[in-house]
Amino acid sequence: MNFILGILFSIVVVSILVFIPWIGVWAWDLRFVFGVIVPYAAIAIFIMGILYRVIGWARSPVPFRIPTTAGQQKSLAWIKPNRIDNPSNAFGVIIRMAFEVLLFRSLFRNTSLEFRQGNRITYEWEKWLWVAALAFHYSFLVVVLRHLRFFTEPIPAFVHWIENLDGFLEMGIAPFSGFSLPGILISGFVLLAALTYLFLRRLYISQTRYISLPADYFPLFLIIGIATTGVLMRYMGAFMQFIFGADWFSVPVVNVKELAMGLVTFHPVIPEDIGTIFYIHLFLVSILLAYFPFSKLMHMGGIFLSPTRNLSNNNRMVRHVNPWDYPVKTHTYEEYEDEFREKMVEAGLPVEKISEESAEDKTGSSEEAEKE
Amino acid sequence: MYDGVKIIIGIIIFLVLLLFPAWYQVGKAAKVPDPKLAEKALKAEQCVEPKLFMKTQHMKLLDEWRDEVVRSADRYYQSSSGKTYYKSLQVTCMDCHSSKKEFCDQCHDYLGVVPYCWDCHIEPKENG
Structure with missing residues (x-):
């Protein structure tokens, strides 16, 4: 698919997803649908889908250890093995997985291959993807954990710590009065910046542009939509008030927490005064959850099951029996001859073992032939 | 499988988290916020601005007031209802909303x- 088509398609889909709750809540007042039913359905699909995918992966055998690793395998005593990059035991695997899951080590290894000096290939140190991926994932994690303040009562201490750390920056009246209240939280802006970079990178590098599909653009735009609605609600209310004289962005967070707590305690309520933009935010999050298990976003679970990362390279120490080795049906030549001996004899084909009946027949017939 | x-351990950890x-x-017991309006506030019926505006924008209003008072000694606020208010947390806001514990907190x-109001302002001493 042409990349412009792919981008257009994704933008159109995300726009439709924005308009559904917009019209649903603003015009038809379906607050209960978008505030209760859709989020519950989404979380149910999310859990079931993830279980389905993970169990599906767990049912696929990985019979042999895959030694595509960047370190020296454990072999002779005088050759120094690389215990983390080519682990021979569970400890090394845990360290390697921790590096992969927490620090994205595979992305750190990224190099770009280009012709820089005529026909000479150069491999360049290329860490921007790794940096942006770290920024994106960790800021998203912080944003998600911060949202626990809406879902817990009393709020656990670690949520306060994260929020204090995230909100250490005080901007006064910059960039305009009212923007930085109640408190700037850096993670939201880092998230948007990283998403923008990852999108532009996809477009800028011709190879990634060529392999990018709507399945790559759609989650990017969806998360950009979620982050944007969140930022608008938190920061842009005063600006809206100033420009249009009406504030459609700010939502009363006490009421939002009542809604969230209702969902969590299974006593759903729909409080008053929550603007449509909140339902758009919630609907996009619900879509993300429901879409999650069936998309590339499942790498969240898949990274734990990557066979090149989570298996120790002990092919030389432990015998791994292929689990799909079943007793193969064989048909040996002896069995073949037993089955077709008479027909073979009749056709005059040589046989190794002559059965008594056919031997008699044969001698009889040969005698007759001799008489004649 | x-x-x-x-x-299964992985799935359990995932679900627990x-x-x-x-x-x-x-x-x-889910504690529900119950901001109590003092008598004076009840009598006034409306705050400086309408209720929803105060709910979502009071921090921005206070921030603006602070800047205007401190930087340009501009002490009077023209409300959308036409009334004029004296811009002061302790003198105006806390006059009606007299209890920090029962209202703000x-x-x-x-x-x-x-x-961070109370970084500079003196927190009202309340018992209980």
Whole structure:
């Protein structure tokens, strides 16, 4: 698919997803649908889908250890093995997985291959993807954990710590009065910046542009939509008030927490005064959850099951029996001859073992032939 | 299923983390914020601006007031209702909303908000 088509398609889909709750809540007042039913359905699909995918992966055998690793395998005593990059035991695997899951080590290894000096290939140190991926994932994690303040009562201490750390920056009246209240939280802006970079990178590098599909653009735009609605609600209310004289962005967070707590305690309520933009935010999050298990976003679970990362390279120490080795049906030549001996004899084909009946027949017939 | 034990342990960890808000709540009485309006506030019927505006924008209003008062000694606020108010947290706001504990803290604690008003202003001493 042409990349412009792919981008257009994704933008159109995300726009439709924005308009559904917009019209649903603003015009038809379906607050209960978008505030209760859709989020519950989404979380149910999310859990079931993830279980389905993970169990599906767990049912696929990985019979042999895959030694595509960047370190020296454990072999002779005088050759120094690389215990983390080519682990021979569970400890090394845990360290390697921790590096992969927490620090994205595979992305750190990224190099770009280009012709820089005529026909000479150069491999360049290329860490921007790794940096942006770290920024994106960790800021998203912080944003998600911060949202626990809406879902817990009393709020656990670690949520306060994260929020204090995230909100250490005080901007006064910059960039305009009212923007930085109640408190700037850096993670939201880092998230948007990283998403923008990852999108532009996809477009800028011709190879990634060529392999990018709507399945790559759609989650990017969806998360950009979620982050944007969140930022608008938190920061842009005063600006809206100033420009249009009406504030459609700010939502009363006490009421939002009542809604969230209702969902969590299974006593759903729909409080008053929550603007449509909140339902758009919630609907996009619900879509993300429901879409999650069936998309590339499942790498969240898949990274734990990557066979090149989570298996120790002990092919030389432990015998791994292929689990799909079943007793193969064989048909040996002896069995073949037993089955077709008479027909073979009749056709005059040589046989190794002559059965008594056919031997008699044969001698009889040969005698007759001799008489004649 | 291959490595069934590990897979099931992983799934259990995932579900426990995901459903943290649900099981964290069990057995805890959900405290609902109950900001009490003092008599004077009840009598006034409306705050400086309409209720929803105050709910979502009071921090921005206070911030603006502070800047205008401190930087340009501009002490009077023209409300959208036409009334004029004296811009002061302690003199105007706290005159009606006299109890920090029963008014401000109700929602702020509920949402884990720690406003920095009291870095400079003297926190009213309340018992209980």
